[in-house]
Amino acid sequence: MTDALLEVRKLRVEFPTRHGALLALDDISFTIAPGEVLGVVGESGAGKSLTGAAIIGLLEPPGRIADGEIRLLGRRIDTLPPAEMRRVRGREIGAIFQDPLTSLNPLYTVGRQLVETIQTHLPMTASQARARAVELLKATGIPAAETRIDHFPHQFSGGMRQRVVIALALAADPRLIVADEPTTALDVSIQAQIITLLKTLCQENGTAIMLVTHDMGVIAETADRVAVMYAGRIVEIGPVADVIHQPRHPYTIGLMGSIPSISEDRERLEQIDGAMPRLNAIPPGCAFNPRCPRVMPVCRERRPELMDAGSSQAACWLHDPDVAGARP
């Protein structure tokens, strides 16, 4: 795909340890089109945040990209030297993290932080940058932005702080925003405000979003496409409505069944017994095979690649026409 904004191919991230390298991400490939919202879901430890960190070049050492490539508008960014990556980050890729309190510097006013970010990336004078900062704060729905700009982060509530973080991420008009659990620390009513805000702002500016979250409800309302991760791999990727309503991978099916919903009454939630394997004990073949209700002998031997399954793609042998007797 040439028109992709972001292209990740065969990305592999590992953590060297005394007992050999731990493979945290393996064979991650996906693209994000301009203006698209890609949701990335999975349980803790599935590697979703790590994927985001690899893209913005903020992998915590000793974690490192062992293989594969990341391209932004056709240009490789995973091999850029740190100084150049710093320019990409902020200018072309914005980042929003879960906890708004730790992503703002408590010692500086939000205005100073915004102006600094704007001036780093855009050729603007201090007063122009300040005017833009006020504009950004207004756009993110902060009342009395002209006075609030001189306040410190602790003077804002959680929801307001997250708005400031969004303003910071949008400061230099990036093409892509990597949002890692942007609403997890917020109450539902505030979460709704922030999601709507993020969505409208990105629609207006044509910004693409990679939305990392464990909350399927947030994904359902926000994303265009969704990638489901399990044990460091993408197990299913496809249009959001298909993945939610017609999941193809047994893990996705189990995951959807385990989410309580207010629109239906169920006596019991479906449960996937067991837990996700640790990185040092990923079983051979398909990583999900010990928990899979439809496991076949081939699942214990060979690892399935992503293959077409309806309008989505799933990494599951059930969808391989060559695997005998397998009709999903």
Add this chain to the structure above:
Amino acid sequence: MNTIEKLAERARELAEREAAGKPAQAPEPTVPPPAAAPPEPRTPAAPPVTAAIAPLIEVDDIAKVFDVSAPWLNRVIERKPRQLLYAVDGVSFSIARGETLALVGESGCGKSTVARMLVGLYRPTRGTVRIDGHDLARLSGKSGQALRRRIQMIFQDPYASLNPRWQVSEIIAEPIRVHRLLARPTDITRRVGELLQHVGLTPADAARFPHQFSGGQRQRISIARALASQPEFLVCDEPTSALDVSVQAQVLNLMRDLQRAAGLTYLFISHNLAVVHHVADRVGVMYLGRIVELAPKTTLFANPQHPYTRMLLDAIPDTAMTGRARTPVGGEVPNPLNPPTGCTFHPRCPLADARCRRETPRLLPTANGAQAACHAVEEGRA
């Protein structure tokens, strides 16, 4: 046959079912509910707000005020007044045996404070908590301990609520020892093994330490510890908020099986309305220290009365709603140190009028059998 034997039987059944290769999916409870519990705890048609049979838990107008004033010297020098935080202000409800009452609300609404008052971790500033007719505050010494045995709590964070230096066997045996339920060490060991099996772990896990378990397994240990004293009433404060959805499903299913098998009564605190919809029989919605709406689950979700409840229901992202355009409600929860006058929700309420700004609404019965604290609902403006 006591409760625990029933539990054991239930666990054996589950184990057999799993051994037979059938996933434990939607099993109808085969164990008849114990005599102490009402026969049909989950019928929403039962008299909604006040339970007909003598309720197990009666909470009458409880309040908790925290003194958050500056130190005395600062107050004198800087002439600052005393500052009182009304974390909970006049909350009343009752819970029937075998019933699950859920309290929902956003952070800071006082739901956890209510939970802590019910188990005696906080002493209410005002009001009474009665358990099976006994006033929790009046009882001390032996009778107090006997009453406290019947109430247990499951906390939100399974990483913080288990002592990392204790083996699982010690953690689970502590309530048994404290309440002197069993004397012989071999009996206690056997009982710990049984409890671990009830929550889906193995007796061999007793020798391990909390850090050797995953979050979901730790929460199972917390549940086993809570069950160790054979309680009738469990207060669950966000028991699954720290867990992943698939693990949350395991824990919620386990809690439901235990409730069916032993006739447990739950107070379930959560901010997640979808989870509440799944577990609760009745739901109380809290806002700034007060219950603003109290209704049977089906009524509340089908026909919410209070504007705040409607706003909350509107705000939940739901997987059934792909591509839905939402209308977010503005505003945030006000500072509880300086709450708005009258109805505390009025600055965010689309229906607010002069009376709402002036007068605090009381929790009154509504036309659909719920209770709501709202002038607009009372006047039929809602």
